[in-house]
Amino acid sequence: MRSSILLGAVLPFAQAIRIIQSNDDGWAEANARTFFDALDSAGHDVVLSAPAENQSGTGSSDATPTQVGSSGCEFSSCPGGSPPTGANATDPRLNYVNSYPVTSIKNGIDVTGPKLWNGAKPELAVSGPNVGSNVGPGGLFSGTIGAATYAAHTAKIPAIAFSGRTGDPAAWNQPTPKYSKVYADLALNLTTTLIDSGAPYLPDDVFLNVNFGEVSDSTCHDASQFKFIFTRVNTGLLSARDTEWCGATRLPWEVDVIYLRGGCYVTVSAGDASDKSTTDAARQKVVLDKLKPLISCL
Ligand SMILES: *[C@@H]1O[C@H](CO)[C@@H](O)[C@H](O)[C@H]1NC(C)=O
Ligand SMILES: *[C@@H]1O[C@H](CO)[C@@H](O)[C@H](O)[C@H]1NC(C)=O
Ligand SMILES: *[C@@H]1O[C@H](CO)[C@@H](O)[C@H](O)[C@H]1NC(C)=O
Numbered sequence: 001m002r003s004s005i006l007l008g009a010v011l012p013f014a015q016a017i018r019i020i021q022s023n024d025d026g027w028a029e030a031n032a033r034t035f036f037d038a039l040d041s042a043g044h045d046v047v048l049s050a051p052a053e054n055q056s057g058t059g060s061s062d063a064t065p066t067q068v069g070s071s072g073c074e075f076s077s078c079p080g081g082s083p084p085t086g087a088n089a090t091d092p093r094l095n096y097v098n099s100y101p102v103t104s105i106k107n108g109i110d111v112t113g114p115k116l117w118n119g120a121k122p123e124l125a126v127s128g129p130n131v132g133s134n135v136g137p138g139g140l141f142s143g144t145i146g147a148a149t150y151a152a153h154t155a156k157i158p159a160i161a162f163s164g165r166t167g168d169p170a171a172w173n174q175p176t177p178k179y180s181k182v183y184a185d186l187a188l189n190l191t192t193t194l195i196d197s198g199a200p201y202l203p204d205d206v207f208l209n210v211n212f213g214e215v216s217d218s219t220c221h222d223a224s225q226f227k228f229i230f231t232r233v234n235t236g237l238l239s240a241r242d243t244e245w246c247g248a249t250r251l252p253w254e255v256d257v258i259y260l261r262g263g264c265y266v267t268v269s270a271g272d273a274s275d276k277s278t279t280d281a282a283r284q285k286v287v288l289d290k291l292k293p294l295i296s297c298l
Contacts, residue, residue: 016043020122022105024143028077030170034180049108052096060146065099075171101143125151128162136255152273158202164212179215185223197290220264231267243284246297
């Protein structure tokens with residue numbers, strides 16, 4: 001009794017929740033596995049349900065999973081001829097779905113998650129971190145964003161898409177790349193902040209599009225060096241005003257912050273999950289109020 005009270009007082013998380021995770025680079029990619037481990041270490045009930053193969057650039061495609069081809073899952077993570085869906089032999093929380101990112105997160109939300117959570121649905125969906133940035137119009141083709149918008153729009157589960165500019169596809173069973181660790185730390189920080197802000201975690205039909213800037217040995221090599229900036233998905237040239245922030249009613253464009261500014265930045269855009277564009281000022285404000293402990297001005 002006494003020790004459990006003490007334990008409760010020192011654990012670093014306010015609340016543990018059920019989280020479904022997907023991506024488009026495949027279930028065995030290092031970025032996804034490193035973030036999975038970070039969420040797990042923070043005490044969350046996380047289940048990974050991601051494509052068996054690299055499905056980069058497949059947007060919101062969805063199709064019934066098929067038997068794995070003769071070459072097996074990516075990075076030899078499952079044998080050729082494996083069933084259309086499957087789990088790691090010793091950890092049932094790690095699942096592949098041999099189809100698109102949307103199909104994989106859907107299967108996780110409807111089937112795999114509830115099976116491991118006594119029938120309950122996930123409370124939050126995360127996608128990525130993607131290998132490579134997903135900013136501006138390019139996001140329309142991203143399977144990582146496709147999975148997040150499916151969760152937020154169709155399944156009505158608050159969702160975050162994470163992408164990191166640095167890195168190449170890496171297998172889960174190789175030494176963890178430095179950038180994977182930095183991106184997992186940053187993603188956990190934002191996820192924890194959002195959870196601590198309380199449910200509902202995001203307004204209806206809103207997803208977060210989060211991009212991490214470059215990680216390098218000289219600069220930006222530790223999560224503590226990064227600043228979180230509240231941004232928008234589209235340039236905003238002809239759009240209605242954004243919510244007021246940092247003395248302006250036009251938020252910075254995520255593309256400018258990730259590609260043109262020097263510095264260690266994370267962009268956070270509140271996206272409309274119905275069409276992957278920027279959401280309106282009222283819903284931006286709700287998101288901003290939740291994330292204020294984290295967000296800086298440029
Ligand atoms: C399956 O899980 C075990 C134990 O966590 C791990 O050693 C192994 O690398 C995993 N394999 C895949 C393909 O996930
Ligand atoms: C997946 O394919 C895309 C485009 O062909 C490539 O850029 C990306 O690096 C690949 N990712 C993996 C995990 O192989
Ligand atoms: C999260 O990021 C903020 C802003 O950079 C930082 O002040 C805070 O220490 C970070 N928290 C954790 C747990 O990493």
